[in-house]
Amino acid sequence: MPSNQTPGQDSEQPLIQAQNVSRQYRLGEAVITAVNDVSLDIRAGEFLALLGSSGSGKSTFLNLLAGLDRPTSGAIHVRGRNLAAIDSVELARYRRDTVGMVFQSFNLLPRMTLEENVELPLRLAEVDRNEREGRVAAALEHVRLGARRRHRPSELSGGEQQRGALARALVNRPAILFADEPTGNLDSVNGEQILLLLREIQSTLGMTVIMVTHERPLAERFANRIAVLSDGHLVSDTAQTPQNVAEQTTRASVGTGFQPGQPSASKS
Amino acid sequence: MKSRDLTELALRNLREAILRNSLTTLGVAVGVASLVAMLSLGVGLQTLASQRLNKSGLFDAVFVTSRRGMRGMNGEGPRPASTKTAKPEDAKPLDEPARQQFEKLANVTEVYPQVRFLTEVRFNGASYSTNVLGLPDSSRASGTFDGIIGRAFSSPTADEAILQSEFAKELSPQPATLVGKDITLRYAQRHETSSADVANEKDIDKQMDDLMSGGISIVSRDKKLRIAGIIDSDPSAGIGGFGGGRVFIPLRVAEDLHAAQPNDVQEFVRAGGSSKPTYMALTVRVKSPKDVLKVEEAVKKMGFSTFSLLDATRSLRLVFTVFDLFLGLFGSLALTVASLGIINTLVMAILERRREIGVLKALGATDRDVRSLFFAEAGAMGFLGGISGVALGWLIGAALTWGTTIYLRRQDLPGVKISYVPWWLAAGAIAFAVVVSLLAGLYPAGRAARLNPVEALRYE
Numbered sequence: 002m003p004s005n006q007t008p009g010q011d012s013e014q015p016l017i018q019a020q021n022v023s024r025q026y027r028l029g030e031a032v033i034t035a036v037n038d039v040s041l042d043i044r045a046g047e048f049l050a051l052l053g054s055s056g057s058g059k060s061t062f063l064n065l066l067a068g069l070d071r072p073t074s075g076a077i078h079v080r081g082r083n084l085a086a087i088d089s090v091e092l093a094r095y096r097r098d099t100v101g102m103v104f105q106s107f108n109l110l111p112r113m114t115l116e117e118n119v120e121l122p123l124r125l126a127e128v129d130r131n132e133r134e135g136r137v138a139a140a141l142e143h144v145r146l147g148a149r150r151r152h153r154p155s156e157l158s159g160g161e162q163q164r165g166a167l168a169r170a171l172v173n174r175p176a177i178l179f180a181d182e183p184t185g186n187l188d189s190v191n192g193e194q195i196l197l198l199l200r201e202i203q204s205t206l207g208m209t210v211i212m213v214t215h216e217r218p219l220a221e222r223f224a225n226r227i228a229v230l231s232d233g234h235l236v237s238d239t240a241q242t243p244q245n246v247a248e249q250t251t252r253a254s255v256g257t258g259f260q261p262g263q264p265s266a267s268k269s
Numbered sequence: 270m271k272s273r274d275l276t277e278l279a280l281r282n283l284r285e286a287i288l289r290n291s292l293t294t295l296g297v298a299v300g301v302a303s304l305v306a307m308l309s310l311g312v313g314l315q316t317l318a319s320q321r322l323n324k325s326g327l328f329d330a331v332f333v334t335s336r337r338g339m340r341g342m343n344g345e346g347p348r349p350a351s352t353k354t355a356k357p358e359d360a361k362p363l364d365e366p367a368r369q370q371f372e373k374l375a376n377v378t379e380v381y382p383q384v385r386f387l388t389e390v391r392f393n394g395a396s397y398s399t400n401v402l403g404l405p406d407s408s409r410a411s412g413t414f415d416g417i418i419g420r421a422f423s424s425p426t427a428d429e430a431i432l433q434s435e436f437a438k439e440l441s442p443q444p445a446t447l448v449g450k451d452i453t454l455r456y457a458q459r460h461e462t463s464s465a466d467v468a469n470e471k472d473i474d475k476q477m478d479d480l481m482s483g484g485i486s487i488v489s490r491d492k493k494l495r496i497a498g499i500i501d502s503d504p505s506a507g508i509g510g511f512g513g514g515r516v517f518i519p520l521r522v523a524e525d526l527h528a529a530q531p532n533d534v535q536e537f538v539r540a541g542g543s544s545k546p547t548y549m550a551l552t553v554r555v556k557s558p559k560d561v562l563k564v565e566e567a568v569k570k571m572g573f574s575t576f577s578l579l580d581a582t583r584s585l586r587l588v589f590t591v592f593d594l595f596l597g598l599f600g601s602l603a604l605t606v607a608s609l610g611i612i613n614t615l616v617m618a619i620l621e622r623r624r625e626i627g628v629l630k631a632l633g634a635t636d637r638d639v640r641s642l643f644f645a646e647a648g649a650m651g652f653l654g655g656i657s658g659v660a661l662g663w664l665i666g667a668a669l670t671w672g673t674t675i676y677l678r679r680q681d682l683p684g685v686k687i688s689y690v691p692w693w694l695a696a697g698a699i700a701f702a703v704v705v706s707l708l709a710g711l712y713p714a715g716r717a718a719r720l721n722p723v724e725a726l727r728y729e
Binding site: 064067069070089090093094096097098100102104108110112113121122124125126127169173 | 278632636
């Protein structure tokens, strides 16, 4: 299985092992199988795109991997722990300490300022107050929103909100970043900026990025592995060479005029 | 999540929906206020009754008599419980050593005898027969002289008298003018004569006279006293109280007069003519009514008869406890309604913040974190409502006291404080408001904690 490994990481042992994972929902008398017997190994440092049309089960599968939901059957091993078997407190700890989440609709809390939103995971992780300020500032600088830290989400553009959400996902230094249709509510320019950021995070921080999208061109441009789901089944699992990805990333950067780590050109 | 973060988040959430949360908190405040106002009335009336009863000197005192066949005080009181066990001749005398023993008992504030004797008061050349009563110095602090015309005794040894108003009216149609004037008491002084004194008497008739008088000389004496004040009521009437007197003088002055007491003759006859001075009865005053029982037991063990009105105090407390209970129940009704308001507010908050709960859970909040957050919000509303409610309840009580005082003054009666908010009522009401609010938050908090994060995140 091809992967873009970060140096020093174990190339043999997958970070995530999904084994025969199924998720069924009951709607009245009907039983709907959203994820059907999916097995997938994900290595540390990979940028995996879960591709599929609407209703294919990709978001459900992502929620299972992120510990937001539990499979009806099968097992999901992350660093040796089976997410299907641990209790709800352990699952919450997994989400808090191992996982960062970015959503399609940003999900910043509207009553809080940007920095308060970013601080929230640190509060939940009971990080020392003295340490929080620096970490929040660093996360916001990373997504180039340091100047907007005191603004509320309603005062930010969609792209800025998503970058803010990305800062919130990064602030606890998770091992895995899950992104559920992160560009779904953004225009193409802002969407590509977010993906560039994700790519940069994956390559510089060695973070594993798992992104759900239904846009194949974006997946092909930024991910180094594409898993396609259809009707709950895993129908293909394709690796992209690092060279292809780099080329496509550069093309995308030229196209949007956006470089990771550079200040945003303007508020979109 | 740490409690400080939890509190900050809870207060922030409360601030964000300020109008709705303020109204809910106000509901709690009104509930607590009604509870506090009701109970403060109960406590105030109880305090008022207790103060009046304490002033009577009946409920914090043990009345001690000797077991030498005296039946109660002056033969009027109830028969002492233990008289059947002690032979009158073996019983201890109620004398000065006994008094000193009582003074050494724990929680005893003072021990004083009843000094009451018949006298003839001379004023403006006329004579008036009446009773004189010695008042202990402590009576000044217990409100005995409330409403006095003039003033209380200037010192415990002052040669001063206070007249009961009815008696003062006999002396002068304008009693107030008596203050500062002098009266003369003519009384019978008890003078002991030793057997040697009797044997040395040359005159057999004189010797016989002494023997017939039992070896006690009764000498007529005069004592000049200045009228310090006039009191309207008979201070602290009742069993063992100060009642029965119409002229009051300081107890120490009364004792120094050595006026003949009704029990002098009885003690002399029993002792065969060699009796030492004894007291007719002693009043042992204790720090508080709750000390009465222990002191009473201790005095009984020392071989004396006792009597107290402890049972009456207990009955009074029972009545007020039931009264407070009913007032508290009525007051709690409003708080119950307020708690429904809290439930409603928090359930609405869950609906509105469903997505937020989902986000919190996605970021790693445990069910307990979410539950605690909602609990903290409910508790904060209860706490703030409790504080405001206590303040409001106090204001209502103060207004009731104010209104009552105005009404009573119009009736030429002194004002009374009918509402009283002690610290324990204030603290208890706040704690009760918090507990009720937390109970009200139990269901919404549990519901919020159980939310599935995926479903919560889907919620628009």
